[in-house]
Amino acid sequence: MARWRERLRAFLFPPDADLWLGLLRIGLGLQVLLYTLSLRADWNYLFAGPGEGLIGRALPEALLSTDSPLIPRLGWIVTLAARTGLSESTALSIAWWVLLVAGGCLVAGIFSRASAILAWFVHLCAAESGGFISYGVDNFMTIGLFYLILSPLPDRYSLDQLWRKLPPKNPHLLGFFRRVLQVHLCLIYFFGGLAKCLGSGWWDGSNLWRALIQAPFNLIAPEILIRLKYLFPVGGIVICLLEISYPVFIWDRKTRGIWLAAICAMHVAIGLTMGMYLFAFVMIVLNVAAFGPEFSFRLERTPACSKNGLASTG
Amino acid sequence: MWRQLRIYLAWIGLHFLLIITISCRDIVWLVAHKVTILPSSFRIGAERVEPIAAGALGNKLSASNPFRRALLTYLHIAGIDRGYGYFAPNVPAGYKLVFELHYPDGRVEYELPGVNSAAAGLRVATLLDEIGRTRSDPLREYIIKTLAASVGREHPGVKTVRAVFGSLNLPSPAEFERGKRESYDFLYAYDFSRAEGPAKAGNP
Numbered sequence A: 001m002a003r004w005r006e007r008l009r010a011f012l013f014p015p016d017a018d019l020w021l022g023l024l025r026i027g028l029g030l031q032v033l034l035y036t037l038s039l040r041a042d043w044n045y046l047f048a049g050p051g052e053g054l055i056g057r058a059l060p061e062a063l064l065s066t067d068s069p070l071i072p073r074l075g076w077i078v079t080l081a082a083r084t085g086l087s088e089s090t091a092l093s094i095a096w097w098v099l100l101v102a103g104g105c106l107v108a109g110i111f112s113r114a115s116a117i118l119a120w121f122v123h124l125c126a127a128e129s130g131g132f133i134s135y136g137v138d139n140f141m142t143i144g145l146f147y148l149i150l151s152p153l154p155d156r157y158s159l160d161q162l163w164r165k166l167p168p169k170n171p172h173l174l175g176f177f178r179r180v181l182q183v184h185l186c187l188i189y190f191f192g193g194l195a196k197c198l199g200s201g202w203w204d205g206s207n208l209w210r211a212l213i214q215a216p217f218n219l220i221a222p223e224i225l226i227r228l229k230y231l232f233p234v235g236g237i238v239i240c241l242l243e244i245s246y247p248v249f250i251w252d253r254k255t256r257g258i259w260l261a262a263i264c265a266m267h268v269a270i271g272l273t274m275g276m277y278l279f280a281f282v283m284i285v286l287n288v289a290a291f292g293p294e295f296s297f298r299l300e301r302t303p304a305c306s307k308n309g310l311a312s313t314g
Numbered sequence B: 001m002w003r004q005l006r007i008y009l010a011w012i013g014l015h016f017l018l019i020i021t022i023s024c025r026d027i028v029w030l031v032a033h034k035v036t037i038l039p040s041s042f043r044i045g046a047e048r049v050e051p052i053a054a055g056a057l058g059n060k061l062s063a064s065n066p067f068r069r070a071l072l073t074y075l076h077i078a079g080i081d082r083g084y085g086y087f088a089p090n091v092p093a094g095y096k097l098v099f100e101l102h103y104p105d106g107r108v109e110y111e112l113p114g115v116n117s118a119a120a121g122l123r124v125a126t127l128l129d130e131i132g133r134t135r136s137d138p139l140r141e142y143i144i145k146t147l148a149a150s151v152g153r154e155h156p157g158v159k160t161v162r163a164v165f166g167s168l169n170l171p172s173p174a175e176f177e178r179g180k181r182e183s184y185d186f187l188y189a190y191d192f193s194r195a196e197g198p199a200k201a202g203n204p
Helices: A002-012 A019-038 A043-047 A058-067 A074-083 A088-108 A112-133 A136-150 A159-164 A171-197 A206-213 A222-228 A231-244 A253-274 A277-291 B002-032 B041-056 B066-078 B118-133 B137-154 B173-177
Strands: B095-102 B108-111 B160-169 B183-193 B198-202
Touching: A002 A171, A002 B002, A019 A088, A019 A112, A019 A136, A019 A171, A019 A277, A019 B118, A043 A088, A043 A112, A043 B118, A058 A112, A058 B066, A058 B137, A074 A088, A074 A112, A088 A112, A112 A136, A112 B066, A112 B118, A136 A171, A136 A277, A136 B066, A171 A231, A171 A277, A171 B002, A206 A222, A206 A231, A206 A253, A222 B173, A231 A253, A253 A277, B002 B041, B002 B066, B095 B118, B095 B137, B118 B137, B118 B160, B137 B160, B137 B183
Parallel strands: none
Antiparallel strands: B095 B108, B095 B160, B160 B183, B183 B198
């Protein structure tokens, strides 16, 4: 029993450097910037109140309240702004600017934790108030930003660290949060792959064809795609196997590089062929932060175990 | 130190238990609703497991139950409130919504729900999927009415707006080679006059 406990502890709290955290912070900062800029022209239209905009926030926020009144939403920001005499439109614009600035600060590493909390909060408000117009990218951004705010920021590549010369973070805590991200990614791909394996269309390739020819994902003309029809069954099976076997092969050092490259290539392909650039980017960021530091630049070695263990949390 | 470690262990244990429960619930739902390649004998087992998974996530508790509220709040703020079966088990049919704008002089124009950017366009597609998937007629009507109102605001002279909602039929590669192209099946139509609700609703 004690041996198992020790093994579990060694697995969950391995000493680690903070390169992965730097990658996650910069990657998610870029993601937040791209997300914000991509919705610049539609922000107020998508998230306006009743009687304005596309569908308004009223219904999604009402449904959210039945789940829990404590889930963040844009209505909170609008109500708060209204008390200071600001209009809804101004409040939404302020939220957009806050998100943009928070993304920029994350990239640079200025006020890292405060920026991460702001980015997480405002994005979560938009994702939840969006309700019917939210999709996978919002889910993964929330996951990434949630782990980022819990992780021991700032990392040594941030301007915060450069200016404030803070003591180094506990390597066991750094390892723990990286492990959380790694295990979560394994669960994401395993269950995603399992669900795909249960559909006939991934085995005969018809799902790839259907995904690529229907609007708004139809960036490539079907007349071109039809020439590749023999590749669709192979592609479908490869995606299923790649995802469902991710938790096995990503851990083994011999196959980690291949699986990481293949998964990233899959997301690049999704981004380029289906126009889901933001979705592709956030998935690559999460993967590279979780499993990439060993392959990136070889900037540093894993630090020695902290003698003080968790008690020396920075 | 050991106390701190135990707190982290308890959190990560609960966190991953929730993720696994939600993912399993989604998989079981797929099996129970016979949308997978598994034989129908699996359905009976899935139907038994489905309420257990739902119960574990507090779905059977009243909406005002503090435990349920706390759990749902955590799921939402951590981004783990849904599973990961994107484009699974099969890629669903897309949907299309077309607005017929009728002007007082008898003129008719056609309009699609539009946004300014491709990124927002992906979100409109998600919205159309939601309209197509929902089994709630009032919800569907409310969303389409709101969308019609947004189109009406951009065309101040319009007298009535007819919203036609259809599902997309995609050809297989073999059918595409034989010349078949995408087509639409009519699902619902709603007529809205300015400053009022639907004049009448038609179903297939």
